[in-house]
Amino acid sequence: MRIWLEKQRHLIDFTLASLARRKTKNIGLLVAYTLLVFVLASLTLFTNALRTEATFVLAGSPEVIVQRMVAGRHDLIPPGYLDKIGRIRGVQKMEGRLWGYYYDPVLNANYTFMARPAEEVASGTIMVGAALARERGLDAHNTISFRSYSGKLFTFEVASVLSPDSELLSADLILLSEEDFRSFFEYPAGHFTDIALSVANPQEVRNIAAKLSSALPDSRPILREEVLRTYQSVFDWREGIVLTVLAGAILAFAILAWEKASGLSAEEKREIGILKAIGWETGDVLRMKLWEGLLISLTAFLLGFIGAYVHVFHFGAAVFEPVLKGWAVLYPRFTLLPAIDGLQVATLFFFTVFPYTAAVLVPIWRAAITDPDAVMR
Amino acid sequence: MLFQPAIIALLLAAGIAVLMLAVAAPFAIQVIRRWDIGSGSELQLALERRTYLFSTLLSFVFVVQLAALLLFVFNADRLSAMFVGAMCAVGTLNVNGYGFPSLITQIALFFLAAMWLAINHVDTRAPDYPLVRLKYGLLLLLLPVLVLSFWLELQYFLGLKANVITSCCGSLFSGDAKTIASEASGMAPQPAIFLFYGTLTAAIVSALWHWRSGGRASGTLLAGASAAGFIAAIIGVLSFISLYIYEHPHHHCPFCILKPEYDYQGYWLYVPLFAATAAGLGAGALQAFARVPSLATVVPRVSARLAGLSAAGYILFTALATWFVLTSNLILIEH
Numbered sequence: 001m002r003i004w005l006e007k008q009r010h011l012i013d014f015t016l017a018s019l020a021r022r023k024t025k026n027i028g029l030l031v032a033y034t035l036l037v038f039v040l041a042s043l044t045l046f047t048n049a050l051r052t053e054a055t056f057v058l059a060g061s062p063e064v065i066v067q068r069m070v071a072g073r074h075d076l077i078p079p080g081y082l083d084k085i086g087r088i089r090g091v092q093k094m095e096g097r098l099w100g101y102y103y104d105p106v107l108n109a110n111y112t113f114m115a116r117p118a119e120e121v122a123s124g125t126i127m128v129g130a131a132l133a134r135e136r137g138l139d140a141h142n143t144i145s146f147r148s149y150s151g152k153l154f155t156f157e158v159a160s161v162l163s164p165d166s167e168l169l170s171a172d173l174i175l176l177s178e179e180d181f182r183s184f185f186e187y188p189a190g191h192f193t194d195i196a197l198s199v200a201n202p203q204e205v206r207n208i209a210a211k212l213s214s215a216l217p218d219s220r221p222i223l224r225e226e227v228l229r230t231y232q233s234v235f236d237w238r239e240g241i242v243l244t245v246l247a248g249a250i251l252a253f254a255i256l257a258w259e260k261a262s263g264l265s266a267e268e269k270r271e272i273g274i275l276k277a278i279g280w281e282t283g284d285v286l287r288m289k290l291w292e293g294l295l296i297s298l299t300a301f302l303l304g305f306i307g308a309y310v311h312v313f314h315f316g317a318a319v320f321e322p323v324l325k326g327w328a329v330l331y332p333r334f335t336l337l338p339a340i341d342g343l344q345v346a347t348l349f350f351f352t353v354f355p356y357t358a359a360v361l362v363p364i365w366r367a368a369i370t371d372p373d374a375v376m377r
Numbered sequence: 378m379l380f381q382p383a384i385i386a387l388l389l390a391a392g393i394a395v396l397m398l399a400v401a402a403p404f405a406i407q408v409i410r411r412w413d414i415g416s417g418s419e420l421q422l423a424l425e426r427r428t429y430l431f432s433t434l435l436s437f438v439f440v441v442q443l444a445a446l447l448l449f450v451f452n453a454d455r456l457s458a459m460f461v462g463a464m465c466a467v468g469t470l471n472v473n474g475y476g477f478p479s480l481i482t483q484i485a486l487f488f489l490a491a492m493w494l495a496i497n498h499v500d501t502r503a504p505d506y507p508l509v510r511l512k513y514g515l516l517l518l519l520l521p522v523l524v525l526s527f528w529l530e531l532q533y534f535l536g537l538k539a540n541v542i543t544s545c546c547g548s549l550f551s552g553d554a555k556t557i558a559s560e561a562s563g564m565a566p567q568p569a570i571f572l573f574y575g576t577l578t579a580a581i582v583s584a585l586w587h588w589r590s591g592g593r594a595s596g597t598l599l600a601g602a603s604a605a606g607f608i609a610a611i612i613g614v615l616s617f618i619s620l621y622i623y624e625h626p627h628h629h630c631p632f633c634i635l636k637p638e639y640d641y642q643g644y645w646l647y648v649p650l651f652a653a654t655a656a657g658l659g660a661g662a663l664q665a666f667a668r669v670p671s672l673a674t675v676v677p678r679v680s681a682r683l684a685g686l687s688a689a690g691y692i693l694f695t696a697l698a699t700w701f702v703l704t705s706n707l708i709l710i711e712h
Contacts, residue, residue: 044382206461228458229458229459229539232458232459233459233539236380236381236382237380237381239381239382240380240381240382240385241380243382243385244385282426282429283429283501286429286433290433342451343383343448343451343452343455344382346383346444346447346448346451347382347383347386347448350386350387350389350390350444350445350448351382351386351389354386354389354390354393354441355389357437358393358397358437361430361433361434361437362430364433365429365430365433368429369426369429
């Protein structure tokens with residue numbers, strides 16, 4: 001074992017020295033390799049961070065939301081509907097929610113208005129999301145007027161701006177009292193937008209949804225886990241699409257690696273010839289060349305990955321943002337939580353090191369079988 | 378199909394592996410028909426040179442297979458969030474009928490590849506390549522397995538429909554169902570513990586014996602003990618180790634222990650177990666060639682080293698399993 005390790009150590013020593021002798025050629029390859037890892041790693045780190053963010057955001061949302069459907073369209077919850085649901089075992093809390101959208105011609109953007117209990121928001125005052133406050137130049141104790149859909153003008157005082165920590169959810173949000181909400185939208189008394197149910201046991205959620213749809217055939221229960229799953233597959237799909245687009249780049253890189261590995265200079269050929277003349281076997285040359293590939297791969301992988309980490313978590317993944325994040329007039333500002341996932345790293349390794357190694361195997365062998373007399377003649 | 382990066386990577390790896398082996402197949406036939414180490418003909422020289430390429434190529438393919446098996450299970454576990462009813466890799470593998478066949482074929486391929494790599498290793502050590510025909514013959518036998526594995530994997534991934542309601546590990550690994558898995562899970566803990574420690578001790582002892590003294594008998598014994606040890610280890614995981622890890626008297630799943638909730642303890646168990654079994658089987662596979670004159674010194678040396686590795690793997694596995702059981706708060710057997 002000791003001898004074997006010693007042998008590998010000397011092989012690595014020799015390989016490093018031989019790599020250093022041909023700096024320009026190897027640096028060119030290293031740069032291309034690092035760039036490929038960088039692009040792919042940025043992509044996976046960024047989608048993974050978005051996925052984590054979505055999970056965090058949804059963790060606080062109600063387990064089940066019930067909407068009422070009329071002719072296949074979302075409709076208001078009429079009075080007495082909540083009583084019809086009655087008590088379902090396992091449901092901790094059931095509340096009617098009031099919310100709606102408001103189009104603001106000033107920003108050309110839609111706001112979300114949501115009613116909160118009077119203890120949280122007093123009548124005549126509102127709480128606004130950070131992105132909205134930024135765009136409209138609002139601060140606490142400012143007043144703002146909105147023209148309602150009925151044409152009347154309503155003036156509210158801003159009680160506070162919502163914390164930027166929740167910006168991903170509250171970018172376009174305006175919280176107001178139930179009374180203000182009903183008069184602003186002229187919402188019919190006793191009606192609600194939808195119903196939120198909290199369920200303590202996650203394994204009960206499906207049963208409760210089944211009970212709901214049998215008790216109220218015109219209702220549509222929306223489960224949190226389903227929303228989460230949809231987000232996961234949307235991000236997976238987007239990542240997959242970008243990867244497929246980048247498949248051309250991986251292929252191009254594999255061709256480059258093949259070219260670089262097979263285009264041996266006369267000097268390299270002579271080197272291998274001399275090595276074989278002084279007693280190296282074909283297997284040894286192969287091993288040296290494999291070490292060379294491994295060293296280049298690992299260096300490029302490490303550099304590319306660190307670069308991608310900095311790019312995504314310190315510079316907000318400027319390169320991929322438009323494709324993966326989506327857009328909106330009132331787009332929330334949020335910082336991504338740094339997270340590295342083992343599966344992502346393993347997948348990335350398969351996408352970069354594997355094609356590289358597959359591409360250089362044949363050229364390496366060609367180099368290794370060179371006859372000493374043929375090159376030294 | 379789910380358009381997911383890890384799936385694309387796995388299919389890419391399996392596809393390239395099949396392609397490489399398919400390219401190697403005509404060469405293998407040529408070697409089997411025309412190889413003659415005593416000849417100095419141009420063809421023989423070319424064949425000798427090409428064996429370098431193909432043995433490197435195949436080592437690469439098989440090493441990638443080993444990594445792909447890990448990624449396959451890891452990914453199946455992760456995908457369980459996407460399917461209704463799935464709580465771990467079992468649910469994901471159960472989404473269609475190709476999941477478990479694919480996993481089992483890959484595990485079989487893992488062990489076959491390990492044996493092939495062991496034979497290849499000793500063959501390249503001998504100056505006259507005594508096993509070259511056999512090696513490439515075996516390769517031709519492995520090719521259909523690899524193709525089958527790729528086909529099953531492809532069918533499995535193509536059939537992953539997100540709207541399928543799958544079953545969770547609780548229903549598959551319960552004592553009531555009529556499957557081999559449930560028979561093993563339904564085994565009472567006490568006989569299972571005896572079986573587990575008995576068989577693993579036998580495997581460790583035979584590995585240590587072969588490591589110290591060599592010999593064909595102990596090597597063949599080691600291969601048998603490794604196979605038995607692997608089965609006993611899986612039965613042990615199903616019937617009592619997993620219960621202690623989950624601290625739950627009825628949860629038998631061998632996949633949930635791979636989850637982050639249980640600190641990835643499953644990888645700590647399975648990686649040494651698979652390595653030890655592969656090494657043990659590899660050592661056993663070499664015994665058939667101990668009588669070949671040019672391998673007389675090579676085979677004992679390599680197989681002793683493999684036996685050492687196998688012993689270390691089994692000892693590590695058993696120690697870890699024992700530690701997980703001892704530190705658990707579950708009381709399964711009352712004294």
